[in-house]
Amino acid sequence: MSARPGRRPDPRVVALADDPGLQPQRTAQAWQRTGAVAATGALAVAFVGARLDLVVLGVAGAVLAVGVAVMTVWVIPAGRGDRPARLSAAVLLAGTAALSVLLAVLGAVAGVASLTRALGR
Amino acid sequence: MGDEPSGVDGGPDQPDTRRPRSVYGVGTEPDPRFSLANERTALAWVRTSLALVAGGVAVTSLASLADLPAFLDVVAVLVCLIGAAVAVASWLSWQRTERAIRAGRPLPPPIVLRVLVVAVAVLALVMAGYAISRVAGA
Structure with missing residues (x-):
């Protein structure tokens, strides 16, 4: 499994290249x-931001939605067999959990x- | 597979530079299947967290669209905060489990499962009570 420039093979995926349980693909x-x-x-955050006329919230939600979609396509830590250097599973997991916290705050x-x-009505 | 040396980051001959060192510095490199299963479990918890957040945002949207009472906004904020807590717990749980796998120790129990079950059950009862009161009021 050859990695593209700037990327490295995930050693776990390399080790399980012939895994009949398809663990990398499932991951x-x-x-x-x-x-x-x-x-x-x-997107839901962007919608509610637009609905409540909270421009910052709407823009933040839209930017996050596009960013997450791009990241999902660009960074797949297993299955394709390579990922950008510096991005271990732990870093990606921490980033995803942090994104969830950010969306929760928004x-x-x-x-x-x-x-x-509602109280002002 | 499971007896691969610790320096797995850039291959067997390279030092393992993965972070956090509090996880990857412990024990030996495990069978990759265990590590990937732990990763999938953590992702399932993150999805639970995201579903809670999306549910909270949906309740806020519904309350603003249908001009519903402020009570629902309080519920929405609570659900979002529970979602944030689950996201943090998913990260902590992944760390604990990965360390246990690497050290060959028994796996720790899930931190947040019991709390989450109670929180969801209480929220469901509160919402059911709210729905019944609305119907009775109408």
């Missing part, structure tokens, strides 16, 4: 599913903004 699919859910969550901000408006 790659798990990453793709997670990316799709994250992009959908970011969602909570939207909730508080909606709550403030």
